[in-house]
Amino acid sequence: MYRYDEFDRAFVAERVAQFRDQVARRLAGEISEEQFKPLRLQNGVYLQLHSYMLRIAIPYGTLSSRQMRALAGIGRRFDKGYGHFTTRQNLQYHWPALVDVPDILAALAEVEMHCIQTSGNCIRNVTADHFAGVAADEICDPRPYAEILRQWSSLHPEFLFLPRKFKVAVTGAPSDRAALRFHDIGYEVKRDASGALGFAVFVGGGMGRTPMIARKLRDFLPEADLLAYTEAILRVYNLHGRRDNKYKARLKILVHEAGPEAIREEIEAEFAAIREGVLRLPDEEVRRIAAYFAPPAYARRPARSAAFEAALAADPAFARWAKNNVAPHKVAGHAIATISLKPVGGVPGDATADQMETVADLAERYSFGEIRVSHEQNLVLPHVARDDLPALHRALADAGLATANAGLATDIVACPGLDYCTLANARSIPIAQRIAGRLADAARQQAVGPLKIRISGCINACGHHHAGHIGILGVDRKGEEFYQITLGGSGAEDAAIGEIVGRGFSGEEVVGAVEAIVDTYVAKRAGPSESFLAAYRRLGPAPFKEALYGAA
Amino acid sequence: MPKPVLRVVTANRLADGRVVFLAGAGWTRAIGAASLLSDPQAEAAALARAEADAAADRVVDVYAVEVVREAAEIVPVRLRERIRLTGPTAGNSVAPSAPRAS
Numbered sequence: 001m002y003r004y005d006e007f008d009r010a011f012v013a014e015r016v017a018q019f020r021d022q023v024a025r026r027l028a029g030e031i032s033e034e035q036f037k038p039l040r041l042q043n044g045v046y047l048q049l050h051s052y053m054l055r056i057a058i059p060y061g062t063l064s065s066r067q068m069r070a071l072a073g074i075g076r077r078f079d080k081g082y083g084h085f086t087t088r089q090n091l092q093y094h095w096p097a098l099v100d101v102p103d104i105l106a107a108l109a110e111v112e113m114h115c116i117q118t119s120g121n122c123i124r125n126v127t128a129d130h131f132a133g134v135a136a137d138e139i140c141d142p143r144p145y146a147e148i149l150r151q152w153s154s155l156h157p158e159f160l161f162l163p164r165k166f167k168v169a170v171t172g173a174p175s176d177r178a179a180l181r182f183h184d185i186g187y188e189v190k191r192d193a194s195g196a197l198g199f200a201v202f203v204g205g206g207m208g209r210t211p212m213i214a215r216k217l218r219d220f221l222p223e224a225d226l227l228a229y230t231e232a233i234l235r236v237y238n239l240h241g242r243r244d245n246k247y248k249a250r251l252k253i254l255v256h257e258a259g260p261e262a263i264r265e266e267i268e269a270e271f272a273a274i275r276e277g278v279l280r281l282p283d284e285e286v287r288r289i290a291a292y293f294a295p296p297a298y299a300r301r302p303a304r305s306a307a308f309e310a311a312l313a314a315d316p317a318f319a320r321w322a323k324n325n326v327a328p329h330k331v332a333g334h335a336i337a338t339i340s341l342k343p344v345g346g347v348p349g350d351a352t353a354d355q356m357e358t359v360a361d362l363a364e365r366y367s368f369g370e371i372r373v374s375h376e377q378n379l380v381l382p383h384v385a386r387d388d389l390p391a392l393h394r395a396l397a398d399a400g401l402a403t404a405n406a407g408l409a410t411d412i413v414a415c416p417g418l419d420y421c422t423l424a425n426a427r428s429i430p431i432a433q434r435i436a437g438r439l440a441d442a443a444r445q446q447a448v449g450p451l452k453i454r455i456s457g458c459i460n461a462c463g464h465h466h467a468g469h470i471g472i473l474g475v476d477r478k479g480e481e482f483y484q485i486t487l488g489g490s491g492a493e494d495a496a497i498g499e500i501v502g503r504g505f506s507g508e509e510v511v512g513a514v515e516a517i518v519d520t521y522v523a524k525r526a527g528p529s530e531s532f533l534a535a536y537r538r539l540g541p542a543p544f545k546e547a548l549y550g551a552a
Numbered sequence: 553m554p555k556p557v558l559r560v561v562t563a564n565r566l567a568d569g570r571v572v573f574l575a576g577a578g579w580t581r582a583i584g585a586a587s588l589l590s591d592p593q594a595e596a597a598a599l600a601r602a603e604a605d606a607a608a609d610r611v612v613d614v615y616a617v618e619v620v621r622e623a624a625e626i627v628p629v630r631l632r633e634r635i636r637l638t639g640p641t642a643g644n645s646v647a648p649s650a651p652r653a654s
Contacts, residue, residue, distance in 0.1 A: 029609040047613065050635045052569040097568035209589060347642050418632060419640035427635075429642035481629060 001064055001370060002147050002292040005110045012109045017118055019043045021101035027099065031178055031295060042122075044115025045101055054101060056108060058350050060128035060146040060170070061089035061373040063100045063113075064394045065360040068371055069113040072356035079103050085349040086343060087413060089373045090118060094420055112409040116154065121162045123153035123234075129171040130374035133293060134382045136328035139456050140189045140197055140332070142172035144290040145226060148277060148281065152227050159234050163241030164249035166234070167206075170264050171409045179375060181205045185233060190220065197223045203233060203263070204255030204376040211483065211497045212252040214258040219266065223273070223286060227279040231272035234264065239453035248348055254458050264368075266443060275403075278291035294329025295394060296368035296383055301333025305386035310342045311393075318393050319465045320442060326389060339379040339396060340403040342439045346430050348414045349377035358399040366392050375464075376404060376413055409451040409518060410436040413464055417457030418481075425508070426459035426481035431455055439518065448518055451532050452477035454489070467491030469532045470500040472510065483510040487517065487544055488536045496533075502545055513548055555620040557629065560586040561598045562636070563611035571610060574602050574606050579611060583626045583637055589616070 004012070019039070022500055040046075040330070044055040056071070063071075071091055075083045076099045079093040086092055096104060108114055113129040117124055128145045131473040132142040149168055153159065158552045159166070169178045172189040181185030186202035199221045221229050234252075238260065242248045248257075255263050259336030339359060342348050363371045366388045372380035384392055396402040405411045412435060415421065417428030427474030432455050439445060458475075465471030471486035482504045491500030505513045524543050525535040536544075560583060561574040572579040573586035580586060589595040595616055602614040618629040628634050635641060 027609070033566075033609075033612050034608070044554055047564060049632070050569070050571060050639060051564075099567050418635060419642045427641065429640070433642065481631065 001062060002059075002143075002289070005491060007141070008112070009109075012112075012114045012116070015043070015114065016102065016105045016109050019105060023102050032413050036414075038120070040098075040101075041119040042116035042376050043101070043105065045098065046119065047416075048094065048416075048422055050420065051095045051097050052101070053420070054104060054115060055086075056091045056093075056098045056113055056115050056117050056123040058091060058113070059131050059150050059371050060126055060132065060143045061375070062128075062132075062143060063371050063373070064111075064162065065364045065369040067111045067113060067369065068356050068360040070107060070113070072353040072354050072360065074104055074107055075356065076102070076353040081350045081354075082350055084347070084416065085373050085377050085379070085527065087350065087377060087415070088125060088463055089130070089375055090125060091373070092416075094416070114488065120160075121164050121166075122160050122167045123156070123162075125167065126150050127169045127178055127183075127217035127375060128166070129173060129176075130372040130380050131177055131327065131336055131382065132172060132372075133295065134329050134331075134334075135173050135175070135177075136330050137175050138173040138330060139191060140172045141290070141293050142170040142187070143293050144191065144286065145187060145199075145223075145291050146170045147292070148226065148286070149230065152187055152279075157541060159238065162234070163243045164246060164251075165277070166237070166251065166299070168230075176423060176491070176493040176495070177185055177374075179464065179495075180465060181493075181495035182207055182211075182464075182491055183214065184237075186214055187221075187226070189208055192220050196404060198503050199226065201229065203245070203267075204252045205258070205495075206250050206252040207252070207464060208468050209461075210250075210253060210256075211460040211461070211466040212256060213495050213497065214252075215255060217260070217264050224281045224283070225275060228275045228277065229267075229271050231274060231279055232267045235270050236266045240266075245301075275354055279391070293325070294452050295331070296370070298334060299385065301385060301387065301505050302334040305333065305389075306525075308386045311390035315390070317397070317404065318401075319388060319392050320446070321402055322389065323446075324408060325403050325406040325491075329383075333386055335384050335389060336463075337381045337384045337392060338374070338387065338406040339381065341378050341401075342411045342436065343400060343403045344405075344410055344436045345433055348412055350390065351379070355399055355401055357466050358395070358401065362392060362395055370401050376411065378411070404442070405445060407443045407450045408474045409439045409448050410445060412436055412453045412455060413468070414455040415457050417455075421457060423460055424474065425476035426457050428455040428457040428463055428472075428474060431472060431474070431483065431510060432508065435514050438511050438515055447528070448522055449528060449531070451518070451521075461472075465489070466492060466497050467495070468498055469536070470514060472514070475504065480529060481507045483507065485510070485513060485517070485548075488533065500543065502539055502549055516547045517544055555622075557618050557620060558626075559589040559595050559616045560619050560626070561589070561595075561602045561614065561618050562633070563606065563614045564604060566609055566612050567650075574598055579605070583619070584624075586626065588619070588626070618631070 187199040201218040202214035367381035413430040414428040418424040454465035486498030
């Protein structure tokens with residue numbers, strides 16, 4: 001894993017000291033709220049409905065057991081004993097006091113973490129495939145490039161006051177597990193015909209009130225050009241992005257309004273001017289950073305594990321967990337284990353301090369001390385020996401962390417919604433809880449198969465509803481919570497924006513509506529192997545409309 | 553007869569962000585103790601007092617909230633304000649072994 005160097009350590013320590021002073025001056029009345037607000041936002045501090053909220057960056061979703069323990073400790077000491085993992089691989093505390101934030105930042109700095117650029121119109125935390133470095137289908141670990149982008153974009157003076165926020169994601173596999181095409185920039189690491197490393201470049205994607213799928217600007221950008229090309233994109237955006245209307249200020253709008261060809265020409269012209277300059281990545285520097293992400297010292301193991309297979313045969317609960325929560329690993333005899341943070345009736349993405357410590361301990365015992373956060377609000381142990389999976393499952397079950405639903409209908413992504421958020425129009429979490437409760441039967445979930453239900457409590461789409469196979473958007477209709485349903489969205493390599501199926505539903509009705517959609521899919525699919533998306537694309541919305549609203 | 557709509561002035565406390573309501577003697581966490589405002593003049597005066605407290609860096613985000621009396625309780629009209637008053641409705645990890653009083 002990456003370790004801070006002297007520069008990282010110095011600038012994080014400096015920021016903690018600065019913010020401690022800023023908070024003290026704010027509390028003493030020396031600076032006004034108007035002056036303070038941009039300062040607190042630059043340090044990840046929001047004011048929510050009940051309290052302040054602090055958002056912590058987890059770069060490319062990778063953290064160590066030591067860091068996870070520190071997060072648990074902060075949750076216990078300064079929050080209400082838990083934390084909330086988000087769709088941007090971040091962690092949010094929902095109850096910190098402003099007076100405590102400087103101490104929290106100091107505690108984070110001790111484990112090489114911070115909240116810089118988790119808010120504001122700057123380049124946000126770079127996200128990545130949560131299976132990076134271990135996925136069986138991976139071309140190359142994308143995290144060294146995410147780390148290079150993190151270093152380049154941290155406190156970059158030219159890009160701290162962009163027209164709007166800016167999100168970058170990096171993947172290293174043809175399967176898109178990071179919603180690449182819904183980011184301002186998505187880089188997919190690949191090899192060209194000669195075997196050289198580089199990137200497919202996707203630009204101008206996003207969710208929010210105007211969802212857009214990113215356009216592919218380059219099929220192959222050589223590795224050495226990563227920063228020069230990124231800077232060229234940011235410069236074109238910084239120059240032409242709208243600053244007169246925050247709803248039209250994202251790069252996606254610029255790409256849409258100017259047209260991808262015009263934008264490509266501008267970016268390529270800027271890139272040509274700076275390509276051979278200081279931003280050209282030296283090969284030795286890429287290798288130096290990549291060395292931090294070198295695979296751990298896996299023991300040589302046979303591909304088949306007798307212990308694993310015995311447990312599969314003996315324990316149906318383990319078999320169900322293994323089927324849904326265990327993914328193939330690139331190294332023989334190993335597996336990737338997803339820890340679902342979606343127990344039926346729970347709050348999607350929440351983990352108690354005790355659970356965080358359990359995960360830290362289990363990662364140390366079974367996963368070389370490494371943990372990932374997925375944008376689907378789950379945790380991942382990336383390096384588990386197949387022989388250890390039964391013991392890991394037992395330990396997770398003891399901590400209430402063995403929910404065997406990864407990728408199934410009850411693995412619902414939901415934003416905090418009106419239970420916490422000042423922007424929300426409707427609640428998300430209780431809807432997720434009730435839908436999960438309705439679809440909870442294990443055999444039924446298994447029969448339905450993979451299904452992505454995504455819920456946002458407002459048009460800003462933090463719950464990724466546009467990318468849900470079934471998306472739910474909460475709106476305020478004359479003071480009542482009301483929910484619009486979209487169908488056919490995907491955040492994967494077949495990215496699509498869900499289409500509104502028809503008139504919306506009350507909070508009471510929406511659970512039954514989702515169940516009707518699920519039942520219609522199961523009844524009309526060509527067979528259990530036809531996915532929801534494939535069935536929707538074949539059938540169109542008509543059978544779903546009929547199930548929801550009756551025959552036309 | 554629809555219940556008469558009254559108003560209370562609310563804000564978040566600067567130091568810890570907690571929801572507070574304007575009362576005769578200052579700010580209170582208990583809406584039942586808040587000053588109930590029944591006419592525009594009273595509301596304007598209360599908002600002016602509250603804004604002065606915001607300017608004096610005690611609270612942030614001052615505004616007036618519609619409430620009604622239900623039995624002995626003062627209840628905000630809008631769901632958002634009811635959630636601000638009583639906390640998240642979502643259960644579970646929001647009510648663990650809380651080590652800190654809020």
